[in-house]
Amino acid sequence: MAEGFDIDHLAKLARLSLTAEEKALYSSQLNQILGHFEALAQADLPALSDDARVVDEAALRSDEPGPVLGSAAVTRLAPASRDGQISVPRVVDDES
Amino acid sequence: MGEVLHTLSAGELGRRLAAGTLTSRALCEALITRFKALNETVGAFTHLDQADVLAQADASDARRKAGQGRGPLEGIPVAIKDNIAVKGQPLTCSSKMLAPLVSPYDSHVAERLRAAGAILYGRLNMDEFAMGSSTENSAIRKTFNPWDLARIPGGSSGGSAAALAAGLVPLSLGSDTGGSIRQPASHCGVVGLKPTYGLISRFGLVAFASSLDQIGPMARSIEDCELLLNALASADARDMTCFGPADRAFAPSGDAKKLRIGIPKGFLGKGVAPEVAAAVNAAVAFYRAQGCAISEVELPSSDLAVPTYYVVATAEASSNLGRYDGVRYGHRSASAGTPVEMMTASRSEGFGPEVKRRILLGTFVLSAGYADAYYVRALRARAKIRGEYLAALAGVDMLLTPTVPTPAFKVGEKASDPLQLYLEDIFTIPANLAGLPALSVPCGKSGHLPVGFHLVGAPLSEAKLLAAGRLFEAAHGFAHQQAAL
Numbered sequence: 081m082a083e084g085f086d087i088d089h090l091a092k093l094a095r096l097s098l099t100a101e102e103k104a105l106y107s108s109q110l111n112q113i114l115g116h117f118e119a120l121a122q123a124d125l126p127a128l129s130d131d132a133r134v135v136d137e138a139a140l141r142s143d144e145p146g147p148v149l150g151s152a153a154v155t156r157l158a159p160a161s162r163d164g165q166i167s168v169p170r171v172v173d174d175e176s
Numbered sequence: 177m178g179e180v181l182h183t184l185s186a187g188e189l190g191r192r193l194a195a196g197t198l199t200s201r202a203l204c205e206a207l208i209t210r211f212k213a214l215n216e217t218v219g220a221f222t223h224l225d226q227a228d229v230l231a232q233a234d235a236s237d238a239r240r241k242a243g244q245g246r247g248p249l250e251g252i253p254v255a256i257k258d259n260i261a262v263k264g265q266p267l268t269c270s271s272k273m274l275a276p277l278v279s280p281y282d283s284h285v286a287e288r289l290r291a292a293g294a295i296l297y298g299r300l301n302m303d304e305f306a307m308g309s310s311t312e313n314s315a316i317r318k319t320f321n322p323w324d325l326a327r328i329p330g331g332s333s334g335g336s337a338a339a340l341a342a343g344l345v346p347l348s349l350g351s352d353t354g355g356s357i358r359q360p361a362s363h364c365g366v367v368g369l370k371p372t373y374g375l376i377s378r379f380g381l382v383a384f385a386s387s388l389d390q391i392g393p394m395a396r397s398i399e400d401c402e403l404l405l406n407a408l409a410s411a412d413a414r415d416m417t418c419f420g421p422a423d424r425a426f427a428p429s430g431d432a433k434k435l436r437i438g439i440p441k442g443f444l445g446k447g448v449a450p451e452v453a454a455a456v457n458a459a460v461a462f463y464r465a466q467g468c469a470i471s472e473v474e475l476p477s478s479d480l481a482v483p484t485y486y487v488v489a490t491a492e493a494s495s496n497l498g499r500y501d502g503v504r505y506g507h508r509s510a511s512a513g514t515p516v517e518m519m520t521a522s523r524s525e526g527f528g529p530e531v532k533r534r535i536l537l538g539t540f541v542l543s544a545g546y547a548d549a550y551y552v553r554a555l556r557a558r559a560k561i562r563g564e565y566l567a568a569l570a571g572v573d574m575l576l577t578p579t580v581p582t583p584a585f586k587v588g589e590k591a592s593d594p595l596q597l598y599l600e601d602i603f604t605i606p607a608n609l610a611g612l613p614a615l616s617v618p619c620g621k622s623g624h625l626p627v628g629f630h631l632v633g634a635p636l637s638e639a640k641l642l643a644a645g646r647l648f649e650a651a652h653g654f655a656h657q658q659a660a661l
Contacts, residue, residue, distance in 0.1 A: 117483040125556035141413040153280040159508035
């Protein structure tokens with residue numbers, strides 16, 4: 081099942097930057113683990129039914145406003161903040 | 177009296193506190209003294225705010241004096257795994273990603289413990305983001321098995337189990353996604369319960385694999401485990417999967433000697449160490465001698481459990497851990513660049529090797545072209561496994577197996593072989609996949625290392641599991657055991 085396994089593509093999807101050493105190690109380990117998953121490909125399995133869902137929709141609570149942390153507590157957690165807002169690297173370039 | 181307080185059960189401590197022969201301050205001072213003497217050796221705790229503990233103890237003693245005691249946990253310390261939020265305390269998941277984080281709010285279980293008068297006592301070490309079976313994946317420190325300091329305590333709730341076995345605290349909380357309460361409980365000779373999925377709110381538990389994660393109680397005896405379970409189980413609208421009336425009581429009920437116990441065919445076969453098989457067989461013989469009906473049951477898809485689990489759990493983890501991007505909280509890389517570069521660098525610096533491995537695996541099994549072959553097939557296998565367990569449990573009250581195939585291994589022994597480590601969870605994983613309650617009970621030793629057996633029951637059968645555990649515990653000497661340190 082594991083043909084086409086591309087560690088560079090996976091790392092990009094997962095937003096991880098890997099060293100050459102890590103790439104070699106994870107490729108080999110993931111291939112070994114995926115080999116163990118072959119049992120799933122061979123098994124005779126039932127079709128997915130509605131009751132395969134983990135959560136019953138009836139358990140959804142009503143959508144009402146509740147207590148929130150507040151901006152002071154939230155910005156205190158942030159790695160960088162300014163004027164009560166979370167700072168991030170510039171997303172949009174200046175118009176030139 | 178101070179020198180023996182750490183050997184007493186939570187039940188006995190509660191009785192002494194109620195009788196006025198002990199104060200919470202004296203208890204906490206004794207435990208802090210023990211923490212100072214032993215935590216460097218065992219490594220169970222990653223953080224203990226001693227002044228805060230003593231302030232909580234004084235408040236508890238004052239409540240009791242004023243006739244406002246809040247019940248059997250009043251004044252008793254409960255240590256908490258470092259992935260469960262307690263307001264004002266670190267919440268690191270033993271990861272560099274969250275190292276600077278102090279929780280701004282209480283988890284539901286922390287609220288419940290405060291309401292019960294318990295002392296929220298320190299933060300316990302764990303595998304990073306609860307991913308592991310040895311606590312070696314902690315980015316903060318190693319934890320060692322109090323029964324043999326060269327060996328692992330199990331994981332991911334290794335700190336929770338080691339703290340109990342070392343007499344550092346009478347009660348602890350763990351979390352269990354594939355065995356993370358029960359496997360360390362078995363390795364450290366203590367009791368660990370993974371409750372029915374949905375019995376205890378996950379609000380404030382840092383998510384690993386949301387359809388599998390449960391918080392559960394750990395203790396040195398079944399009675400203490402019940403005490404803690406009763407304080408934790410209640411409905412909570414903030415966790416959409418949490419159900420049930422408030423204050424469900426889980427005292428053992430019925431005649432444990434009439435229980436029907438199923439032994440899954442082939443589970444004591446290959447891969448189980450002879451001493452583990454012997455201890456578990458002795459437990460089966462004990463139940464038979466007590467009058468319980470023992471029968472063999474078939475669980476034909478058991479071989480699918482480990483691959484199914486590692487597809488579902490890593491898929492959910494890769495999604496849940498997407499939130500760690502260095503923007504709102506946690507580690508942010510100093511090498512800024514563009515937002516995507518900042519996120520990628522923050523994640524790469526913040527996560528350890530096992531977390532990266534599982535994120536990559538989960539990303540793969542969900543990726544276009546592979547999701548049907550892996551993730552969807554795993555969901556189908558999960559439904560099949562659940563069906564087989566429920567069918568087996570229609571004919572018996574519970575299933576009995578070893579908790580772990582082998583006793584605790586040496587630190588570093590399996591560090592380079594993730595697949596071998598994943599197979600540690602072979603007996604515990606199905607209960608998570610099927611949402612069933614499961615209990616690990618100490619039942620003997622392999623040499624000097626503890627061994628536990630594992631009971632799995634139908635949804636909400638915690639009382640029966642605890643009754644079976646009590647019957648065994650009352651006839652054997654494994655309750656309240658602690659390693660000599």
